[in-house]
Amino acid sequence: MGVLLRERERAMARSGDSAASRYDQTAHNLEPLTTRLRTRILNPGSGRWDRAGTVLETTAPRQYLVRLDGSGRTTLRTGATCASSRAFRGTTTGQQRRLAPPRPAKEGLNATDRHHATC
Numbered sequence: 804m805g806v807l808l809r810e811r812e813r814a815m816a817r818s819g820d821s822a823a824s825r826y827d828q829t830a831h832n833l834e835p836l837t838t839r840l841r842t843r844i845l846n847p848g849s850g851r852w853d854r855a856g857t858v859l860e861t862t863a864p865r866q867y868l869v870r871l872d873g874s875g876r877t878t879l880r881t882g883a884t885c886a887s888s889r890a891f892r893g894t895t896t897g898q899q900r901r902l903a904p905p906r907p908a909k910e911g912l913n914a915t916d917r918h919h920a921t922c
Contacts, residue, residue, distance in 0.1 A: 833882045836867055841888040844869065844880060852886065 844854040856869040865882040
């Protein structure tokens with residue numbers, strides 16, 4: 804029984820080594836963000852980089868306090884969910900879509916029809 808257990812432990816150790824080597828092949832270090840750097844923030848619900856903000860301070864290794872654009876709220880984010888805006892320049896996912904100016908509302912329509920007329 805003891806021999807079988809030792810063989811099983813050795814096999815587990817070998818599989819752990821190969822898992823670590825597979826992980827290391829694609830893993831990379833993230834460059835640290837500096838204060839006052841414009842960043843894009845990953846939305847965990849949608850998986851999109853749809854929010855932007857400014858790094859206020861580094862609170863811990865790979866952890867940043869970010870002030871969001873628009874609302875002005877501050878949020879604590881890790882380096883994995885914050886990326887410098889430089890990483891998004893020139894890419895289709897990082898380019899901000901320009902919104903067309905709103906169409907003028909048509910007179911004589913109720914609120915629902917006005918909404919659908921401007922879409």
